[in-house]
Amino acid sequence: MAKLPKDLLGLRELNAEQIQLILDTATACKDIFSRDLKKVPTLRGKTVVTLFFEPSTRTRTSFEIAGKWMSADLVNLTVSSSSVAKGESFVDTARTLEAMGVDLIIIRHSLGGTPRLLADSVAAHVINAGDGAHEHPTQGLLDLYSIREKKGRIAGLNVVIVGDILHSRVAKSNIYGLTKLGAKVTVVAPPTLIPKGIGEFGVTIETDLDKALRDADVVNILRIQLERQTKAYFPTLREYSKLFGVNLSRLRQARPDLLVMHPGPANLGVEISEEVSVHDQSVITEQVTNGVAVRMALLYLLTGGGNKDEILH
Amino acid sequence: MKYCIKGGEIVNPAGEYSGVGDLLLDAGQVVAVGQELPVEDAVIIQAEGKMVLPGLIDMHCHLREPGREDEETIASGTRAAVKGGFTAVACMANTNPVADGAVVIEYVLSKARQNGWAKVYPIGAITKGLKGEELAEMGEMAEAGAVAFSDDGKTLTNPAVLRSALEYAALFDRPLLLHEEEPKLADAGVMHEGYWSTVLGLPGIPALAEDVMIARDLLIAEYTGGKVHFCHLSTAKGVGMLAEAKRRGLNVSGEATPHHFTLTDQALENYDTAFRVSPPLRSEEHREALRRGLQDGTIQVIATDHAPHSLEEKHREFALAPTGMIGLETAFSVAWTELVLGGWLTKEQLVEKLSVNPARLLNLPAGRLQPGDLADLIIVDPEWEWVVKPEEIASKSKNSPFIGRKLKARVETVWVNGILKYDGQKFVE
Numbered sequence: 060m061a062k063l064p065k066d067l068l069g070l071r072e073l074n075a076e077q078i079q080l081i082l083d084t085a086t087a088c089k090d091i092f093s094r095d096l097k098k099v100p101t102l103r104g105k106t107v108v109t110l111f112f113e114p115s116t117r118t119r120t121s122f123e124i125a126g127k128w129m130s131a132d133l134v135n136l137t138v139s140s141s142s143v144a145k146g147e148s149f150v151d152t153a154r155t156l157e158a159m160g161v162d163l164i165i166i167r168h169s170l171g172g173t174p175r176l177l178a179d180s181v182a183a184h185v186i187n188a189g190d191g192a193h194e195h196p197t198q199g200l201l202d203l204y205s206i207r208e209k210k211g212r213i214a215g216l217n218v219v220i221v222g223d224i225l226h227s228r229v230a231k232s233n234i235y236g237l238t239k240l241g242a243k244v245t246v247v248a249p250p251t252l253i254p255k256g257i258g259e260f261g262v263t264i265e266t267d268l269d270k271a272l273r274d275a276d277v278v279n280i281l282r283i284q285l286e287r288q289t290k291a292y293f294p295t296l297r298e299y300s301k302l303f304g305v306n307l308s309r310l311r312q313a314r315p316d317l318l319v320m321h322p323g324p325a326n327l328g329v330e331i332s333e334e335v336s337v338h339d340q341s342v343i344t345e346q347v348t349n350g351v352a353v354r355m356a357l358l359y360l361l362t363g364g365g366n367k368d369e370i371l372h
Numbered sequence: 373m374k375y376c377i378k379g380g381e382i383v384n385p386a387g388e389y390s391g392v393g394d395l396l397l398d399a400g401q402v403v404a405v406g407q408e409l410p411v412e413d414a415v416i417i418q419a420e421g422k423m424v425l426p427g428l429i430d431m432h433c434h435l436r437e438p439g440r441e442d443e444e445t446i447a448s449g450t451r452a453a454v455k456g457g458f459t460a461v462a463c464m465a466n467t468n469p470v471a472d473g474a475v476v477i478e479y480v481l482s483k484a485r486q487n488g489w490a491k492v493y494p495i496g497a498i499t500k501g502l503k504g505e506e507l508a509e510m511g512e513m514a515e516a517g518a519v520a521f522s523d524d525g526k527t528l529t530n531p532a533v534l535r536s537a538l539e540y541a542a543l544f545d546r547p548l549l550l551h552e553e554e555p556k557l558a559d560a561g562v563m564h565e566g567y568w569s570t571v572l573g574l575p576g577i578p579a580l581a582e583d584v585m586i587a588r589d590l591l592i593a594e595y596t597g598g599k600v601h602f603c604h605l606s607t608a609k610g611v612g613m614l615a616e617a618k619r620r621g622l623n624v625s626g627e628a629t630p631h632h633f634t635l636t637d638q639a640l641e642n643y644d645t646a647f648r649v650s651p652p653l654r655s656e657e658h659r660e661a662l663r664r665g666l667q668d669g670t671i672q673v674i675a676t677d678h679a680p681h682s683l684e685e686k687h688r689e690f691a692l693a694p695t696g697m698i699g700l701e702t703a704f705s706v707a708w709t710e711l712v713l714g715g716w717l718t719k720e721q722l723v724e725k726l727s728v729n730p731a732r733l734l735n736l737p738a739g740r741l742q743p744g745d746l747a748d749l750i751i752v753d754p755e756w757e758w759v760v761k762p763e764e765i766a767s768k769s770k771n772s773p774f775i776g777r778k779l780k781a782r783v784e785t786v787w788v789n790g791i792l793k794y795d796g797q798k799f800v801e
């Protein structure tokens with residue numbers, strides 16, 4: 060039977076069997092949602108810390124709900140950039156958490172590799188909740204879960220990822236997960252936002268969105284960081300939206316069962332039009348729900364859970 | 373004290389005698405090199421199966437004194453040098469204060485006289501404060517003992533300043549040692565831009581950033597006729613452009629470091645900051661090009677770019693850790709293991725790159741074993757296999773990318789000016 064490593068740092072480190080285990084466990088967790096009393100005692104007595112160096116209400120709340128429903132003791136630590144400026148080093152923070160005997164740490168950081176540094180410094184389990192442009196494995200897993208839920212499978216699907224591939228941790232976690240489970244992935248972006256060597260990840264590179272969408276089963280639309288414009292990756296948001304935005308006319312030319320995804324929060328009218336975001340082919344809202352199920356599964360599996368039937372009791 | 377080193381293999385490409393033989397030294401000088409030399413009253417050192425080489429010369433290291441004596445001092449840095457077989461080192465000007473005037477050059481030299489284990493040749497800054505704006509007082513520094521000029525650590529971005537510097541430095545016949553990285557192209561990059569920077573999600577520095585500066589500076593070197601030496605070459609195109617410039621007869625040279633010709637960016641897979649260096653470790657094709665450049669003679673020098681950093685500073689987020697690694701104690705063994713045993717260089721070529729050529733480029737009285745020369749020489753055991761361990765490092769800093777690595781060949785005995793400094797496994801106080 061598949062077993063997870065001590066930490067979840069990225070999907071690059073996992074094999075297909077481990078990913079399937081997480082998705083299957085998430086299915087069991089999602090059953091809890093339909094109950095009146097959404098609480099199980101699985102993680103009673105365990106201390107879970109969320110350590111966010113970068114604000115993200117969405118991801119943090121999702122982890123918090125997952126932890127609460129599993130009866131964990133939760134501590135939120137927001138590390139402001141000012142305390143970093145004061146000279147408290149990242150490694151000091153890790154040592155402090157280690158001394159507190161925390162069981163699991165969920166970390167979000169703007170620099171790639173910090174979850175690894177933390178994981179190497181503490182005995183606690185570490186979950187990467189997004190680090191720089193490296194990985195966002197829990198988002199990748201919830202995207203996989205949502206696709207599998209709607210399409211019934213991953214293998215053999217054509218998945219298009221469109222947007223800022225260069226800076227996107229979501230894109231990479233998606234690519235690892237999807238290709239390991241047998242999907243065919245195409246990345247679409249202006250050439251300035253396609254990182255070097257991405258072809259070696261086993262994906263097809265395309266700059267024509269219409270062409271890429273023709274055979275797509277799924278389109279995952281990445282958020283454009285508005286502040287990146289100053290770096291001259293593309294001339295204007297208007298032009299970006301014209302060339303790479305998913306709108307209703309593009310949706311109509313694609314397959315009728317094209318699944319539309321977005322990790323949120325979306326810039327409506329830029330990378331995705333409002334009509335598309337609320338279209339019945341869009342699963343953006345379900346992605347949020349599935350995020351809780353996937354994170355419950357991870358908390359459970361990493362802290363030593365073996366049999367998924369236990370979750371329900 | 374008189375010594376006779378007997379029966380070693382003398383690798384001496386710049387001297388008159390090479391081959392198995394004896395070497396006699398007395399009163400700080402080499403007295404004779406050849407076969408079956410008379411022993412008389414000399415202390416005999418058996419060197420059968422060993423190699424006898426001219427002392428190694430590192431034309432690019434950072435000794436951190438003055439300013440960061442917690443990381444390295446002239447005393448600790450030259451101890452590390454001697455342990456690695458370097459009998460002379462040229463140290464860069466990016467100290468605090470910057471070595472941009474005769475006072476700091478004299479300070480370094482006086483510290484070296486007091487407690488240096490190897491000879492120290494200071495390099496003066498090209499511009500005041502390494503700011504890249506106004507020329508530093510090169511004439512006074514040359515007079516005080518600066519052997520070259522460099523703003524290493526920083527790139528001279530202003531081409532007009534480089535032009536003036538090259539024209540002016542010609543007065544003193546000193547080369548300019550250039551650190552080449554176009555800062556706008558490097559931007560916030562922390563590693564080589566390529567497959568691995570994408571995997572790791574770290575901002576990349578394209579090889580292009582180094583290449584455009586080399587291209588620009590070769591044009592400026594050609595126009596001014598100045599002497600340009602490229603520090604730590606790391607790109608395939610850079611090596612190609614250097615080869616082409618040499619064919620056209622330009623007065624240019626270049627160096628490669630052991631870490632660049634041995635390691636690739638894959639070493640960063642676990643975000644280990646020991647491998648963060650400037651310029652960054654690059655991909656396989658670039659490493660291969662450096663080896664070819666060393667092999668065909670395009671790159672004449674192997675230099676360490678020994679850059680000590682404290683563990684506290686290195687033990688942090690990858691993107692925030694300082695760049696640089698130490699290298700004096702491992703350079704010879706790494707070069708031997710990778711280049712000689714790897715079939716890229718002969719022993720003679722290795723000695724040229726680690727001793728003969730740096731001496732020539734910096735105009736130093738060293739790099740060969742010849743009667744009448746000062747006795748800077750080392751004995752190397754080519755069969756000695758060892759593993760790099762932090763507790764055995766003589767440098768104050770332990771930021772070596774080769775810790776844990778198994779190496780072949782080790783420097784056994786070191787004389788500086790005919791004085792035994794390192795013997796077997798210990799320093800001779």
Ligand SMILES: [Zn+2]
Nearest residue numbers: 524525551603
């Ligand atoms: Zn440099």
Ligand SMILES: [Zn+2]
Nearest residue numbers: 464524525677
């Ligand atoms: Zn340097």
